[in-house]
Amino acid sequence: MRYIVTPCGTSLLTNIGRGTNGLIAIINQYSNEASADRVPADPRAQLKTLLGTARERLQNESRLDELRKMSAEINGLTRLYEHGWPAGNDIHFLIATDTWLGRETAQCIRDWLESRGQSVQIAPITDLSTHGLATFQSGMAELVHWCAETLAPLRTSGTRVVFQLSGGFKSVQGFLQTLAHFYADETVYIFEKGDELLRIPRLPVRLDLEGMVREHFSLLARLADKLVVDSQEVSALPETLIQVDDGKAAFSVWGDLVWDQVGKPLLGEIFRASPSAKLRYGPSFLESTQELSPDRLALVNTRIGDLARFLETGINLNRLDFKALAGNPRPPSTHECDAWADRDAKRLFGHYEGEVYVLDALGNALH
Numbered sequence: 001m002r003y004i005v006t007p008c009g010t011s012l013l014t015n016i017g018r019g020t021n022g023l024i025a026i027i028n029q030y031s032n033e034a035s036a037d038r039v040p041a042d043p044r045a046q047l048k049t050l051l052g053t054a055r056e057r058l059q060n061e062s063r064l065d066e067l068r069k070m071s072a073e074i075n076g077l078t079r080l081y082e083h084g085w086p087a088g089n090d091i092h093f094l095i096a097t098d099t100w101l102g103r104e105t106a107q108c109i110r111d112w113l114e115s116r117g118q119s120v121q122i123a124p125i126t127d128l129s130t131h132g133l134a135t136f137q138s139g140m141a142e143l144v145h146w147c148a149e150t151l152a153p154l155r156t157s158g159t160r161v162v163f164q165l166s167g168g169f170k171s172v173q174g175f176l177q178t179l180a181h182f183y184a185d186e187t188v189y190i191f192e193k194g195d196e197l198l199r200i201p202r203l204p205v206r207l208d209l210e211g212m213v214r215e216h217f218s219l220l221a222r223l224a225d226k227l228v229v230d231s232q233e234v235s236a237l238p239e240t241l242i243q244v245d246d247g248k249a250a251f252s253v254w255g256d257l258v259w260d261q262v263g264k265p266l267l268g269e270i271f272r273a274s275p276s277a278k279l280r281y282g283p284s285f286l287e288s289t290q291e292l293s294p295d296r297l298a299l300v301n302t303r304i305g306d307l308a309r310f311l312e313t314g315i316n317l318n319r320l321d322f323k324a325l326a327g328n329p330r331p332p333s334t335h336e337c338d339a340w341a342d343r344d345a346k347r348l349f350g351h352y353e354g355e356v357y358v359l360d361a362l363g364n365a366l367h
Helices: 011-017 023-030 041-060 064-070 072-078 100-115 133-156 170-183 210-215 217-224 253-266 294-313
Strands: 002-007 091-095 119-123 160-164 186-190 197-201 242-245 248-251 279-281 335-338 346-353 356-364
Touching: 002 072, 002 133, 002 170, 011 023, 011 041, 011 064, 011 072, 011 100, 023 041, 023 100, 041 064, 041 100, 064 072, 072 100, 072 160, 072 186, 091 100, 100 119, 133 160, 133 170, 133 253, 160 170, 170 253, 210 217, 210 253, 217 248, 217 253, 217 294, 248 253, 279 294, 294 335, 294 346, 294 356
Parallel strands: 002 091, 002 160, 091 119, 160 186, 279 356
Antiparallel strands: 186 197, 242 248, 335 346, 346 356
């Protein structure tokens, strides 16, 4: 079984609409609109008709060569299989742009693959469009997060991941080609304008940034937690990792990638300093966290970041579950939050001193 990642563009629509006067211009003009109701009535009606035609032709066409002419995505996908037709128990991820036509086209490809017995998911990548650089960068950051959460565990378990990059917009293809070095076992393309599939194996790429990440670990962890970081605080970091808006710093797409590849593994090794002026470690807290295994230390570090975010923004994530204690079961602690919910279900206990929250101890859940 393989997991096959395919970016989807609008080649299906442009190829089918090529013979209709003015339709290509309409596709290009409205390809980045987020929803159908943002398109004027007349071109919207034409595009809906085109989408209906595309679905019908895909489902009714039985000639492989004609299907390949209709869609760059299908052209690449069918060349992954010995006899052209998708077979076996592969699972497909379709990367659609966050636009009306992008989603509709991806659904057409999904329906065709499912009619061939394939399992298909459309990956929901928010803001993924080519409308402008800022939106595109936001979408790329979401794509990095999706790869980290979805593909990285698959590769760790030994499952083969293939990036099939014969379709989709060129800007998305280029970015996925870079991500493939970290999240795919193989990348495939249609070679130039021919019929052959070009296969590129995963290269032994390693981000040699561990020294920098260790040196600035606390700061980078704050950025990963989406806490407020002033632009002056990041002056020592490589510029490519950071983007600044209105004096506030955040990870760029490449910063997200570096944190995922280099920073996250260190969460199980380095006990982070308090990430917020509103959070302080009490005199017994560090002692209560001694002898943690790397996976439990990573969870505690992550939850401390969640707690700091709650104290600064009021966002109480489900995995944090910050709440007041009933009665007075564990003085001086007045509140608790989850450290982890599996195994022995530990909690982080603490209390307020003015506007500062003090972490008292890591301990067993109170039942």
